[in-house]
Amino acid sequence: MSARLTEVRWHARGGQGAVTAAKMVAELAVERGKHFQAFPEYGPERSGAPIVAFTRISDEPIQIYSPIESPNVVLVLDATLLGAIDVTDGAPDDAVVIVNTDQSPADLKAQVDFGTRRVLTVPATEIAGQTIGRRIPNTPMIGAIAKATGLFTLDEVEEHLRASFGKKFSEKVVEGNVEAVRRAYNEVRE
Amino acid sequence: MKWDISDIKNWGPDRHEPGALIPEAGNAKYYKTGGWRTERPLRDDETCTQCLFCYFFCPDASVIAEGQKVVDFDYDHCKGCGICAVECPVDAITMHPESEFRGKSE
Amino acid sequence: MxxxxxxxxxxxxxxxxxxxxxxxxxxxxxxxxxxxxxxxxxxxxxxxxxxxxxxxxxxxxxxxxxxxxxxxxxxxxxxxxxxxxxxxxxxxxxxxxxxxxxxxxxxxxxxxxxxxxxxxxxxxxxxxxxxxxxxxxxxxxxxxxxxxxxxxxxxxxxxxxxxxxxxxxxxxxxxxxxxxxxxxxxxxxxxxxxxxxxxxxxxxxxxxxxxxxxxxxFDGLHGWYFEHKIAQNRxxxxxxxxxxxxxxxxxxxxGRRYHHLMTYGMEDAEVALVVIGSAAGTARSVMKQLREEGIKAGIVKIRTFRPFPTEELARVLSGVKAVGIMDRADSYGAQGGPLYLEVLAALYQRDVQAKTVNFVYGLGGRDLFPQNIEDAFRTLEAAAGGADLPYYRIYLNMKGE
The missing domain is CATH 3.40.50.970 (Thiamin diphosphate (ThDP)-binding fold, Pyr/PP domains)
Structure with a gap:
């Protein structure tokens, strides 16, 4: 498998916008000239139920259609999942885990065994509530991914949001989302 | 006959219209159903009031009318169902076994 | 790339x-x-x-x-x-x-x-x-x-x-x-x-x-139903x-070129998988890895299934030692899945002497991982080297094994 392949696994609950965020990451990848693939773990969509989604980003065309077994990046949009699911399952020792929580990485690591993996935290739900007015953590998580992985820059995310949201939403909503991404980018803790 | 099917019994797969469609309207008339008949309707012109009930009730369009008057039956297609005789309000139409007509022209 | x-x-x-x-x-x-x-x-x-x-x-x-x-x-x-x-x-x-x-x-x-x-x-x-x-x-x-x-x-x-x-x-x-x-x-x-x-x-x-x-x-007993069915087949x-x-x-x-069969590595393949749908992508990427190991692996992806490209398939598989035919549907009580039976008939009639086996996978959305494809190729490699293949299907990623 190519060294330039990034495999992302999303853990969330139905309704938190993980699939929408995975699509946004895919679109950002396209704009960067990358190959990509984004897909949920398929099943009936149920609000509140734990869901898993996957994103692959690569410099080369992606031909594998199976679920991601060894993610380089694990995103946890809901910290209450940490007790119920082993979010690090299959993730290599150098994987990055980004958790939506107001706890510090040190506090979180004291409660959950992440092994040697990098753990970052960001209060995405709080940020979304304050900037967008809805406590949906998906957009701020994009900012955290940008910061943690360097797959795309903060400017590129902002540009993408203005271009894609600008067609559908009011300026207030667009700028709220831009602010959410910017704050998450700056408030990620490691 | 627009669609020449005189030799259709010998047609192979490539001679037919694709999808078995019939490219001619009303060609059911070439299929003569008169042979199904065991009883033949006869009309008494003296009794008939020309109400045209038989014309309208016939399920096989086998009552021939000209100038709004019933003139004959189409024995090539009449199946002898007898509906005309039942519906005739003045009993001008009666049914007769085909055996009576064996060997006689229609 | x-x-x-x-x-x-x-x-x-x-x-x-x-x-x-x-x-x-x-x-x-x-x-x-x-x-x-x-x-x-x-x-x-x-x-x-x-x-x-x-x-x-x-x-x-x-x-x-x-x-x-x-x-x-x-x-x-x-x-x-x-x-x-x-x-x-x-x-x-x-x-x-x-x-x-x-x-x-x-x-x-x-x-x-x-x-x-x-x-x-x-x-x-x-x-x-x-x-x-x-x-x-x-x-x-x-x-x-x-x-x-x-x-x-x-x-x-x-x-x-x-x-x-x-x-x-x-x-x-x-x-x-x-x-x-x-x-x-x-x-x-x-x-x-x-x-x-x-x-x-x-x-x-x-x-x-x-x-x-x-x-x-309507076309009854003495009609032309039979001829119309033949016309459909023609x-x-x-x-x-x-x-x-x-x-x-x-x-x-x-610039996007398609064929009835899309072949990958079949020029010199000794072992090959015949596959349909998205599994072809996963199979192809495993094939590339195995080729780096020196295994002469190939993939035949079938796009046109009806009409079935029989001649082309027999030609493509003619030099192969062992072929695995991958079915994402089963045919209960038959000798194999529908694709298997189709391929087998094509090979038999054209006298292609490859060893064959049916891999059934993915029923009801069961995942097909790269490891499953690799296992399939290893089985074919062994067969190409003389090992026997089972007459019955091999199920990929079956629980309880």
Whole structure:
């Protein structure tokens, strides 16, 4: 498998916008000239139920259609999942885990065994509530991914949001989302 | 006959219209159903009031009318169902076994 | 391999959205459909195009798939270019009328998003639906990803409506794995699609009052049913070159070249997998790794399944020592899955002496991991070296082993 392949696994609950965020990451990848693939773990969509989604980003065309077994990046949009699911399952020792929580990485690591993996935290739900007015953590998580992985820059995310949201939403909503991404980018803790 | 099917019994797969469609309207008339008949309707012109009930009730369009008057039956297609005789309000139409007509022209 | 360079033209869409876009660009006269997971997005997106006035198509919301297909038949018999989409149980409910569409030689185009048939109740991908319908008389094209599904949809009417063919055509892709996954799509412009699809060649239909016809007549014991069935089969044979010609014309326009069989590494392959749908991608990437190890592995991806490209397949597999045929549907009580039986017949009749085995995988959406493909190739490698292969199927990623 190519060294330039990034495999992302999303853990969330139905309704938190993980699939929408995975699509946004895919679109950002396209704009960067990358190959990509984004897909949920398929099943009936149920609000509140734990869901898993996957994103692959690569410099080369992606031909594998199976679920991601060894993610380089694990995103946890809901910290209450940490007790119920082993979010690090299959993730290599150098994987990055980004958790939506107001706890510090040190506090979180004291409660959950992440092994040697990098753990970052960001209060995405709080940020979304304050900037967008809805406590949906998906957009701020994009900012955290940008910061943690360097797959795309903060400017590129902002540009993408203005271009894609600008067609559908009011300026207030667009700028709220831009602010959410910017704050998450700056408030990620490691 | 627009669609020449005189030799259709010998047609192979490539001679037919694709999808078995019939490219001619009303060609059911070439299929003569008169042979199904065991009883033949006869009309008494003296009794008939020309109400045209038989014309309208016939399920096989086998009552021939000209100038709004019933003139004959189409024995090539009449199946002898007898509906005309039942519906005739003045009993001008009666049914007769085909055996009576064996060997006689229609 | 290079990164995507023409970024402006690449869109991030699901397989279903890709096909709905193709339908919009074709803008058929009529779409009659009933929603079912995982096809729903196709007709839902298309109905939005109708509501927005982006297409002029008449959209018929039928009360069942049997009715949807019946409406499509009436529509096509009246001379309208007609499309629909379905999956799984919806496909099964269309069963009776699928035969009618084919035998009336109506050039309908249907998207079949592959999904298992119950039970136990299961909404996930396998090929039980369309493989069950392989003898309905429809042309069948299987697609690996969203791009292929889009391209195949654009190519459908020129094939189905061709005067030598005049058969309904169904395009398949894997439910959820492709239908719901967001992947890259390079679409054509509306004008390119319109020009490629063009006008249908004239044919006799019901809305020609000066040239009246009867469709769907009764044909009894001493009639010509038998000859009409033979004619259908001859149309299937005629379709094989027409499909390739259409693929070639599409390549001139887009540079994307398709064949009945897409082969990878088959020039010198000693072991090969014959595969359909999205599994071909996973199989191909494993094949490349194994080739780096020195294993002469190859992949044959079947796109055109009806008509079956028998001669071409036998030719491609003629130098191979061991072949694994991968079925995402089973045929209960038979010697193997539908693709296996088809391939075996092709090899036997052409005296191709490869060892064969049937791999059944992915039923009800069971994952197919690269490791499963690697295991399959290792089995074939052993057989190429002299080991025996089982007469019975090998199930990939079965629990309890």
């Amino acid at each position: 290079s990164a995507i360079t023409t970024t402006a033209k690449v869109r991030a869409v699901t397989g279903n959205q890709a096909v709905a876009l193709a339908m919009k660009q074709i803008d058929p006269d009529v779409v009659a459909a009933y929603p079912i997971t995982p096809q729903t997005d196709v007709v839902q997106t298309f109905s939005q195009y109708v509501a927005d006035g982006a297409v002029r198509a008449e959209f018929v919301t039928a009360e069942s798939e049997h009715s949807a297909m019946s409406a499509c038949i009436g529509s096509a018999a009246a001379g309208a270019r007609t499309m629909t989409a379905t999956s799984s149980a919806g496909f099964a409910l269309m069963w009776e009328v699928l035969f009618v569409a084919a035998s009336m030689r109506l050039p309908l185009v249907m998207t079949t998003v592959n999904r298992a048939l119950s039970g136990p109740i299961n909404i996930h991908c396998d090929h039980s639906d369309s493989m069950g319908g392989r003898d309905t008389g429809w042309l069948q094209i299987y697609n690996e990803d969203a791009q292929e599904a889009y391209d195949a949809t654009v190519m459908s009417f020129p094939i189905a409506e061709h005067a030598a063919v005049r058969l309904p055509l169904m395009n398949m892709y894997d439910g959820f794995i492709i239908s719901g996954a967001i992947g890259p799509l390079v679409p054509l412009s509306d004008g390119q699609v319109q020009a490629f699809v063009g006008e249908a060649p004239p044919y006799k239909h019901l809305l020609q009052p000066n040239d009246p016809i009867t469709v769907g007549p 149309a299937m044979e005629a379709a094989l070159p027409v499909i390739q010609e259409t693929y070639d014309r599409f390549a001139e326009l887009t």
